[in-house]
Amino acid sequence: xxxxxxxxxxxxxxxxxxxxxxxxxxxxxxxxxxxxxxxxxxxxxxxxxxxxxxxxxxxxxxxxxxxxxxxxxxxxxxxxxxxxxxxxxxxxxxxxxxxxxxxxxxxxxxxxxxxxxxxxxxxxxxxxxxxxxxxxxxxxxxxxxxxxxxxxxxxxxxxxxxxxxxxxxxxxxxxxxxxxxxxxxxxxxxxxxxxxxxxxxxxxxxxxxxxxxxxxxxxxxxxxxxxxxxxxxxxxxxxxxxxxxxxxxxxxxxxxxxxxxxxxxxxxxxxxxxxxxxxxxxxxxxxxxxxxxxxxxxxxxxxxxxxxxxxxxxxxxxxxxxxxxxxxxxxxxxxxxxxxxxxxxxxxxxxxxxxxxxxxxxxxxxxxxxxxxxxxxxxxxxxxxxxxxxxxxxxxxxxxxxxxxxxxxxxxxxxxxxxxxxxxxxxxxxxxxxxxxxxxxxxxxxxxxxxxxxxxxxxxxxxxxxxxxxxxxxxxxxxxxxxxxxxxxxxxxxxxxxxxxxxxxxxxxxxxxxxxxxxxxxxxxxxxxxxxxxxxxxxxxxxxxxxxxxxxxxxxxxxxxxxxxxxxxxxxxxxxxxxxxxxxxxxxxxxxxxxxxxxxxxxxxxxxxxxxxx
Amino acid sequence: xxxxxxxxxxxxxxxxxxxxxxxxxxxxxxxxxxxxxxxxxxxxxxxxxxxxxxxxxxxxxxxxxxxxxxxxxxxxxxxxxxxxxxxxxxxxxxxxxxxxxxxxxxxxxxxxxxxxxxxxxxxxxxxxxxxxxxxxxxxxxxxxxxxxxxxxxxxxxxxxxxxxxxxxxxxxxxxxxxxxxxxxxxxxxxxxxxxxxxxxxxxxxxxxxxxxxxxxxxxxxxxxxxxxxxxxxxxxxxxxxxxxxxxxxxxxxxxxxxxxxxxxxxxxxxxxxxxxxxxxxxxxxxxxxxxxxxxxxxxxxxxxxx
Numbered sequence: 001x002x003x004x005x006x007x008x009x010x011x012x013x014x015x016x017x018x019x020x021x022x023x024x025x026x027x028x029x030x031x032x033x034x035x036x037x038x039x040x041x042x043x044x045x046x047x048x049x050x051x052x053x054x055x056x057x058x059x060x061x062x063x064x065x066x067x068x069x070x071x072x073x074x075x076x077x078x079x080x081x082x083x084x085x086x087x088x089x090x091x092x093x094x095x096x097x098x099x100x101x102x103x104x105x106x107x108x109x110x111x112x113x114x115x116x117x118x119x120x121x122x123x124x125x126x127x128x129x130x131x132x133x134x135x136x137x138x139x140x141x142x143x144x145x146x147x148x149x150x151x152x153x154x155x156x157x158x159x160x161x162x163x164x165x166x167x168x169x170x171x172x173x174x175x176x177x178x179x180x181x182x183x184x185x186x187x188x189x190x191x192x193x194x195x196x197x198x199x200x201x202x203x204x205x206x207x208x209x210x211x212x213x214x215x216x217x218x219x220x221x222x223x224x225x226x227x228x229x230x231x232x233x234x235x236x237x238x239x240x241x242x243x244x245x246x247x248x249x250x251x252x253x254x255x256x257x258x259x260x261x262x263x264x265x266x267x268x269x270x271x272x273x274x275x276x277x278x279x280x281x282x283x284x285x286x287x288x289x290x291x292x293x294x295x296x297x298x299x300x301x302x303x304x305x306x307x308x309x310x311x312x313x314x315x316x317x318x319x320x321x322x323x324x325x326x327x328x329x330x331x332x333x334x335x336x337x338x339x340x341x342x343x344x345x346x347x348x349x350x351x352x353x354x355x356x357x358x359x360x361x362x363x364x365x366x367x368x369x370x371x372x373x374x375x376x377x378x379x380x381x382x383x384x385x386x387x388x389x390x391x392x393x394x395x396x397x398x399x400x401x402x403x404x405x406x407x408x409x410x411x412x413x414x415x416x417x418x419x420x421x422x423x424x425x426x427x428x429x430x431x432x433x434x435x436x437x438x439x440x441x442x443x444x445x446x447x448x449x450x451x452x453x454x455x456x457x458x459x460x461x462x463x464x465x466x467x468x469x470x471x472x473x474x475x476x477x478x479x480x481x482x483x484x485x486x487x488x489x490x491x492x493x494x495x496x497x498x499x500x501x502x503x504x505x506x507x508x509x510x511x512x513x514x515x516x517x518x519x520x521x522x523x524x525x526x527x528x529x530x531x532x533x534x535x536x537x538x539x540x541x542x543x544x545x546x547x548x549x550x551x552x553x554x555x556x557x558x559x560x561x562x563x564x565x566x567x568x569x570x571x572x573x574x575x576x577x578x579x580x581x582x583x584x585x586x587x588x589x590x591x592x593x594x595x596x597x598x599x600x601x602x603x604x605x606x607x608x609x610x611x612x613x614x
Numbered sequence: 615x616x617x618x619x620x621x622x623x624x625x626x627x628x629x630x631x632x633x634x635x636x637x638x639x640x641x642x643x644x645x646x647x648x649x650x651x652x653x654x655x656x657x658x659x660x661x662x663x664x665x666x667x668x669x670x671x672x673x674x675x676x677x678x679x680x681x682x683x684x685x686x687x688x689x690x691x692x693x694x695x696x697x698x699x700x701x702x703x704x705x706x707x708x709x710x711x712x713x714x715x716x717x718x719x720x721x722x723x724x725x726x727x728x729x730x731x732x733x734x735x736x737x738x739x740x741x742x743x744x745x746x747x748x749x750x751x752x753x754x755x756x757x758x759x760x761x762x763x764x765x766x767x768x769x770x771x772x773x774x775x776x777x778x779x780x781x782x783x784x785x786x787x788x789x790x791x792x793x794x795x796x797x798x799x800x801x802x803x804x805x806x807x808x809x810x811x812x813x814x815x816x817x818x819x820x821x822x823x824x825x826x827x828x829x830x831x832x833x834x835x836x837x838x839x840x841x842x843x844x845x846x847x848x849x850x851x852x853x854x855x856x857x858x859x860x861x862x863x864x865x866x867x868x869x870x871x872x873x874x875x876x877x878x879x880x881x882x883x884x885x886x887x888x889x890x891x892x893x894x895x896x897x898x899x900x901x902x903x904x905x906x907x908x909x910x911x912x913x914x915x916x917x918x919x920x
Contacts (some may be wrong), residue, residue, distance in 0.1 A: 111805055408814065409810055409813065411815055429814045429816060430811055430816055432816075434816065437814065437815060437816045441814075442810075442811070442814050444807040444810065445807070445813065446807060449806045449807040449808065450806075450807035450808050450810075451808055451813055452808040452826055452829075452830070452831035453830070454830055463811075463812065463815060463817065464815050467815045467816055467817060469816075509637065509778075510811075513811070517815070
């Protein structure tokens with residue numbers, strides 16, 4: 001795969017503009033509140049524009065607007081979307097049908113939901129070609145299908161094309177979706193976080209494929225994501241969307257080297273740094289939803305640079321250089337000082353080994369089964385007191401299974417010994433003594449699933465208190481307020497329901513619920529994988545702080561190798577039910593021994609070194 | 615992340631009724647959504663009217679239900695006897711006004727019993743899985759194999775026509791169907807992590823079932839309740855008709871149909887009016903259940919949550 005450095009901004013002459021979006025405004029009906037406003041951008045032939053924003057920033061809404069599609073309740077209220085000078089928004093339904101999937105195509109976030117589960121993939125690919133009358137004959141179309149499959153690096157033989165979507169892996173499904181999007185040689189392609197659900201290795205391959213196809217077909221691509229690191233190797237230019245406004249747009253290198261908007265800088269600082277030089281910095285708060293956006297500059301509440309003027313007026317678009325646009329009153333100062341502000345060196349003393357270490361949890365030769373199938377093959381490792389051990393691996397590596405075995409949540413057969421404080425642990429949490437259930441707390445991956453939607457935060461937090469302690473009503477209130485404070489949440493949330501909270505807040509509540517039990521061991525299972533990068537950074541900061549202050553022993557399960565440095569001292573890399581490498585974080589990340597670790601490291605998207613240099 | 619659409623929708627889209635409220639008290643949302651449909655309004659209107667008639671009937675009835683007011687099978691005579699007299703010479707209008715209470719009350723009671731039993735079984739089987747699930751569901755399949763009326767008749771003819779028994783048996787005969795619905799919903803909810811979390815804390819199973827899972831499966835049960843009520847009305851009326859319900863001289867719609875069917879040619883009203891009332895009562899409950907069901911499907915489609 002070619003390196004990205006070739007795709008710099010210096011190429012001349014510039015290719016022609018394919019997609020031209022001007023003053024796009026999308027509102028909600030019937031309230032008329034805007035989701036997005038004044039979105040203006042161009043994408044040239046063969047160029048990838050990364051559209052970056054947090055949850056609820058309106059980025060998906062912008063993306064689907066390019067196909068003149070809106071979800072129920074939303075409406076495009078103004079602006080133009082032109083492809084080769086033709087306004088999409090002015091088209092009738094028939095004309096739109098003709099260009100969707102042809103001139104402009106879309107790759108959704110979740111391809112498993114986008115592919116028809118009842119149709120063979122070959123048929124689905126043929127269908128999109130037939131609908132847009134690609135080629136003159138069936139044979140020609142078949143040839144095109146074979147060509148597309150080859151280009152997305154999938155087998156194109158008949159047997160493979162006769163498979164149903166469920167017979168493919170997630171990465172293969174996403175490749176099929178990409179093949180479908182490129183099949184009719186579109187001019188514009190919109191990719192809506194197509195790699196979020198994928199492993200890093202698969203993600204790296206899919207990103208490579210997208211990059212190659214975009215270049216070779218000369219397609220103008222919009223790549224929507226919440227993760228700057230993902231587009232850092234892919235995008236030529238990056239647009240940063242915040243609360244429905246484009247706050248900054250420029251070439252990738254410009255943005256990474258000297259972002260002019262405080263939000264861009266903060267987003268960069270929230271990306272986990274695999275080199276371990278930078279500390280992770282979350283962005284406090286969250287992107288406001290329509291109807292809750294402040295007057296003046298929308299970013300003011302989360303901005304360190306805010307002055308009185310920011311509260312009053314939204315800044316106009318300014319152009320620091322050609323093609324670079326920013327909306328901030330103080331962009332010049334931000335750009336000038338950005339470098340100094342962003343250096344938060346990681347405290348390396350944390351990863352040093354302590355003198356004496358007491359083993360809290362020891363896992364010896366553990367095998368685990370899923371029904372009859374063995375999925376963990378003889379795992380041996382230990383978790384020491386006041387230390388954090390990261391379990392890193394891709395999906396299917398068995399990392400979550402191991403964590404669940406320790407937590408007593410694996411419902412199938414387990415072999416080998418798991419000991420806690422020198423005593424063997426029962427397989428099922430229910431069969432463990434109360435003190436053990438209390439001491440080991442498990443934080444789940446998805447805060448959308450781990451909090452009962454019908455219960456208030458107060459009811460949720462009271463659950464461990466009722467089970468483990470005998471408290472009066474007042475004492476209970478006090479404890480709940482205390483744990484909420486520990487996770488930096490306000491006690492006014494006690495009467496709220498989970499769905500009134502943002503994803504990051506929910507995960508904090510889940511952590512607070514674990515803390516309420518006053519544990520000594522905290523098992524965190526991919527606790528940030530459902531969260532925005534900016535929120536992830538804040539949660540990692542919180543967990544690292546809690547671990548230090550409360551002297552917790554922590555098992556941190558993640559698929560993101562880059563996160564490991566920011567939180568743990570030891571790391572165990574897992575692959576296919578085995579630990580392939582174990583050691584101190586710095587040692588493993590700087591000098592990996594196992595091939596698998598090396599591969600994982602090279603596939604992990606990371607931001608260019610520019611920020612580390614400053 | 616993929617919560618974007620849900621989250622940004624949640625607070626604003628539907629105007630007054632927010633999606634945020636959906637996941638909290640979904641059943642309220644379903645009732646509100648169902649109420650927007652004409653079929654539900656008609657159903658509730660008719661059902662409410664008949665229930666009101668049954669409640670206030672005894673106070674507005676012109677005679678006592680056991681009072682002989684005319685010769686048997688007398689034709690209507692306005693204003694003395696609006697609907698004529700029955701086979702013993704009782705006033706038909708009076709007996710119609712008295713006779714609705716038992717049907718409605720017994721049907722409601724039987725449905726509630728069926729719901730309680732079915733939900734409990736559904737929760738247990740859906741949560742426990744494995745052999746408990748298998749054995750209980752197979753037993754329920756056996757119960758399901760009997761037509762409800764046959765099952766009820768079997769027990770009533772052996773144990774005697776007692777009202778509590780009828781209510782109980784009709785309730786039990788509903789249980790397998792309700793259990794299936796509850797089990798299916800439980801299977802889905804039981805996989806969610808908040809259930810795992812409660813298990814890890816060591817919360818007792820009973821509390822997990824009723825405090826954690828039950829609140830999340832109320833919506834399909836609401837629809838099921840409406841549907842089962844329809845069947846209860848039909849069954850209870852049928853049992854009365856067959857002589858296993860209320861005994862003479864009590865006034866009861868099902869019984870009236872049976873008592874007066876010999877005179878249907880000369881005096882159709884004592885048969886026709888109860889038949890009509892039972893018929894439109896079941897239509898009404900069915901309309902309500904249908905409205906709720908459609909609302910449930912609509913809401914699931916909009917929010918992607920069950």
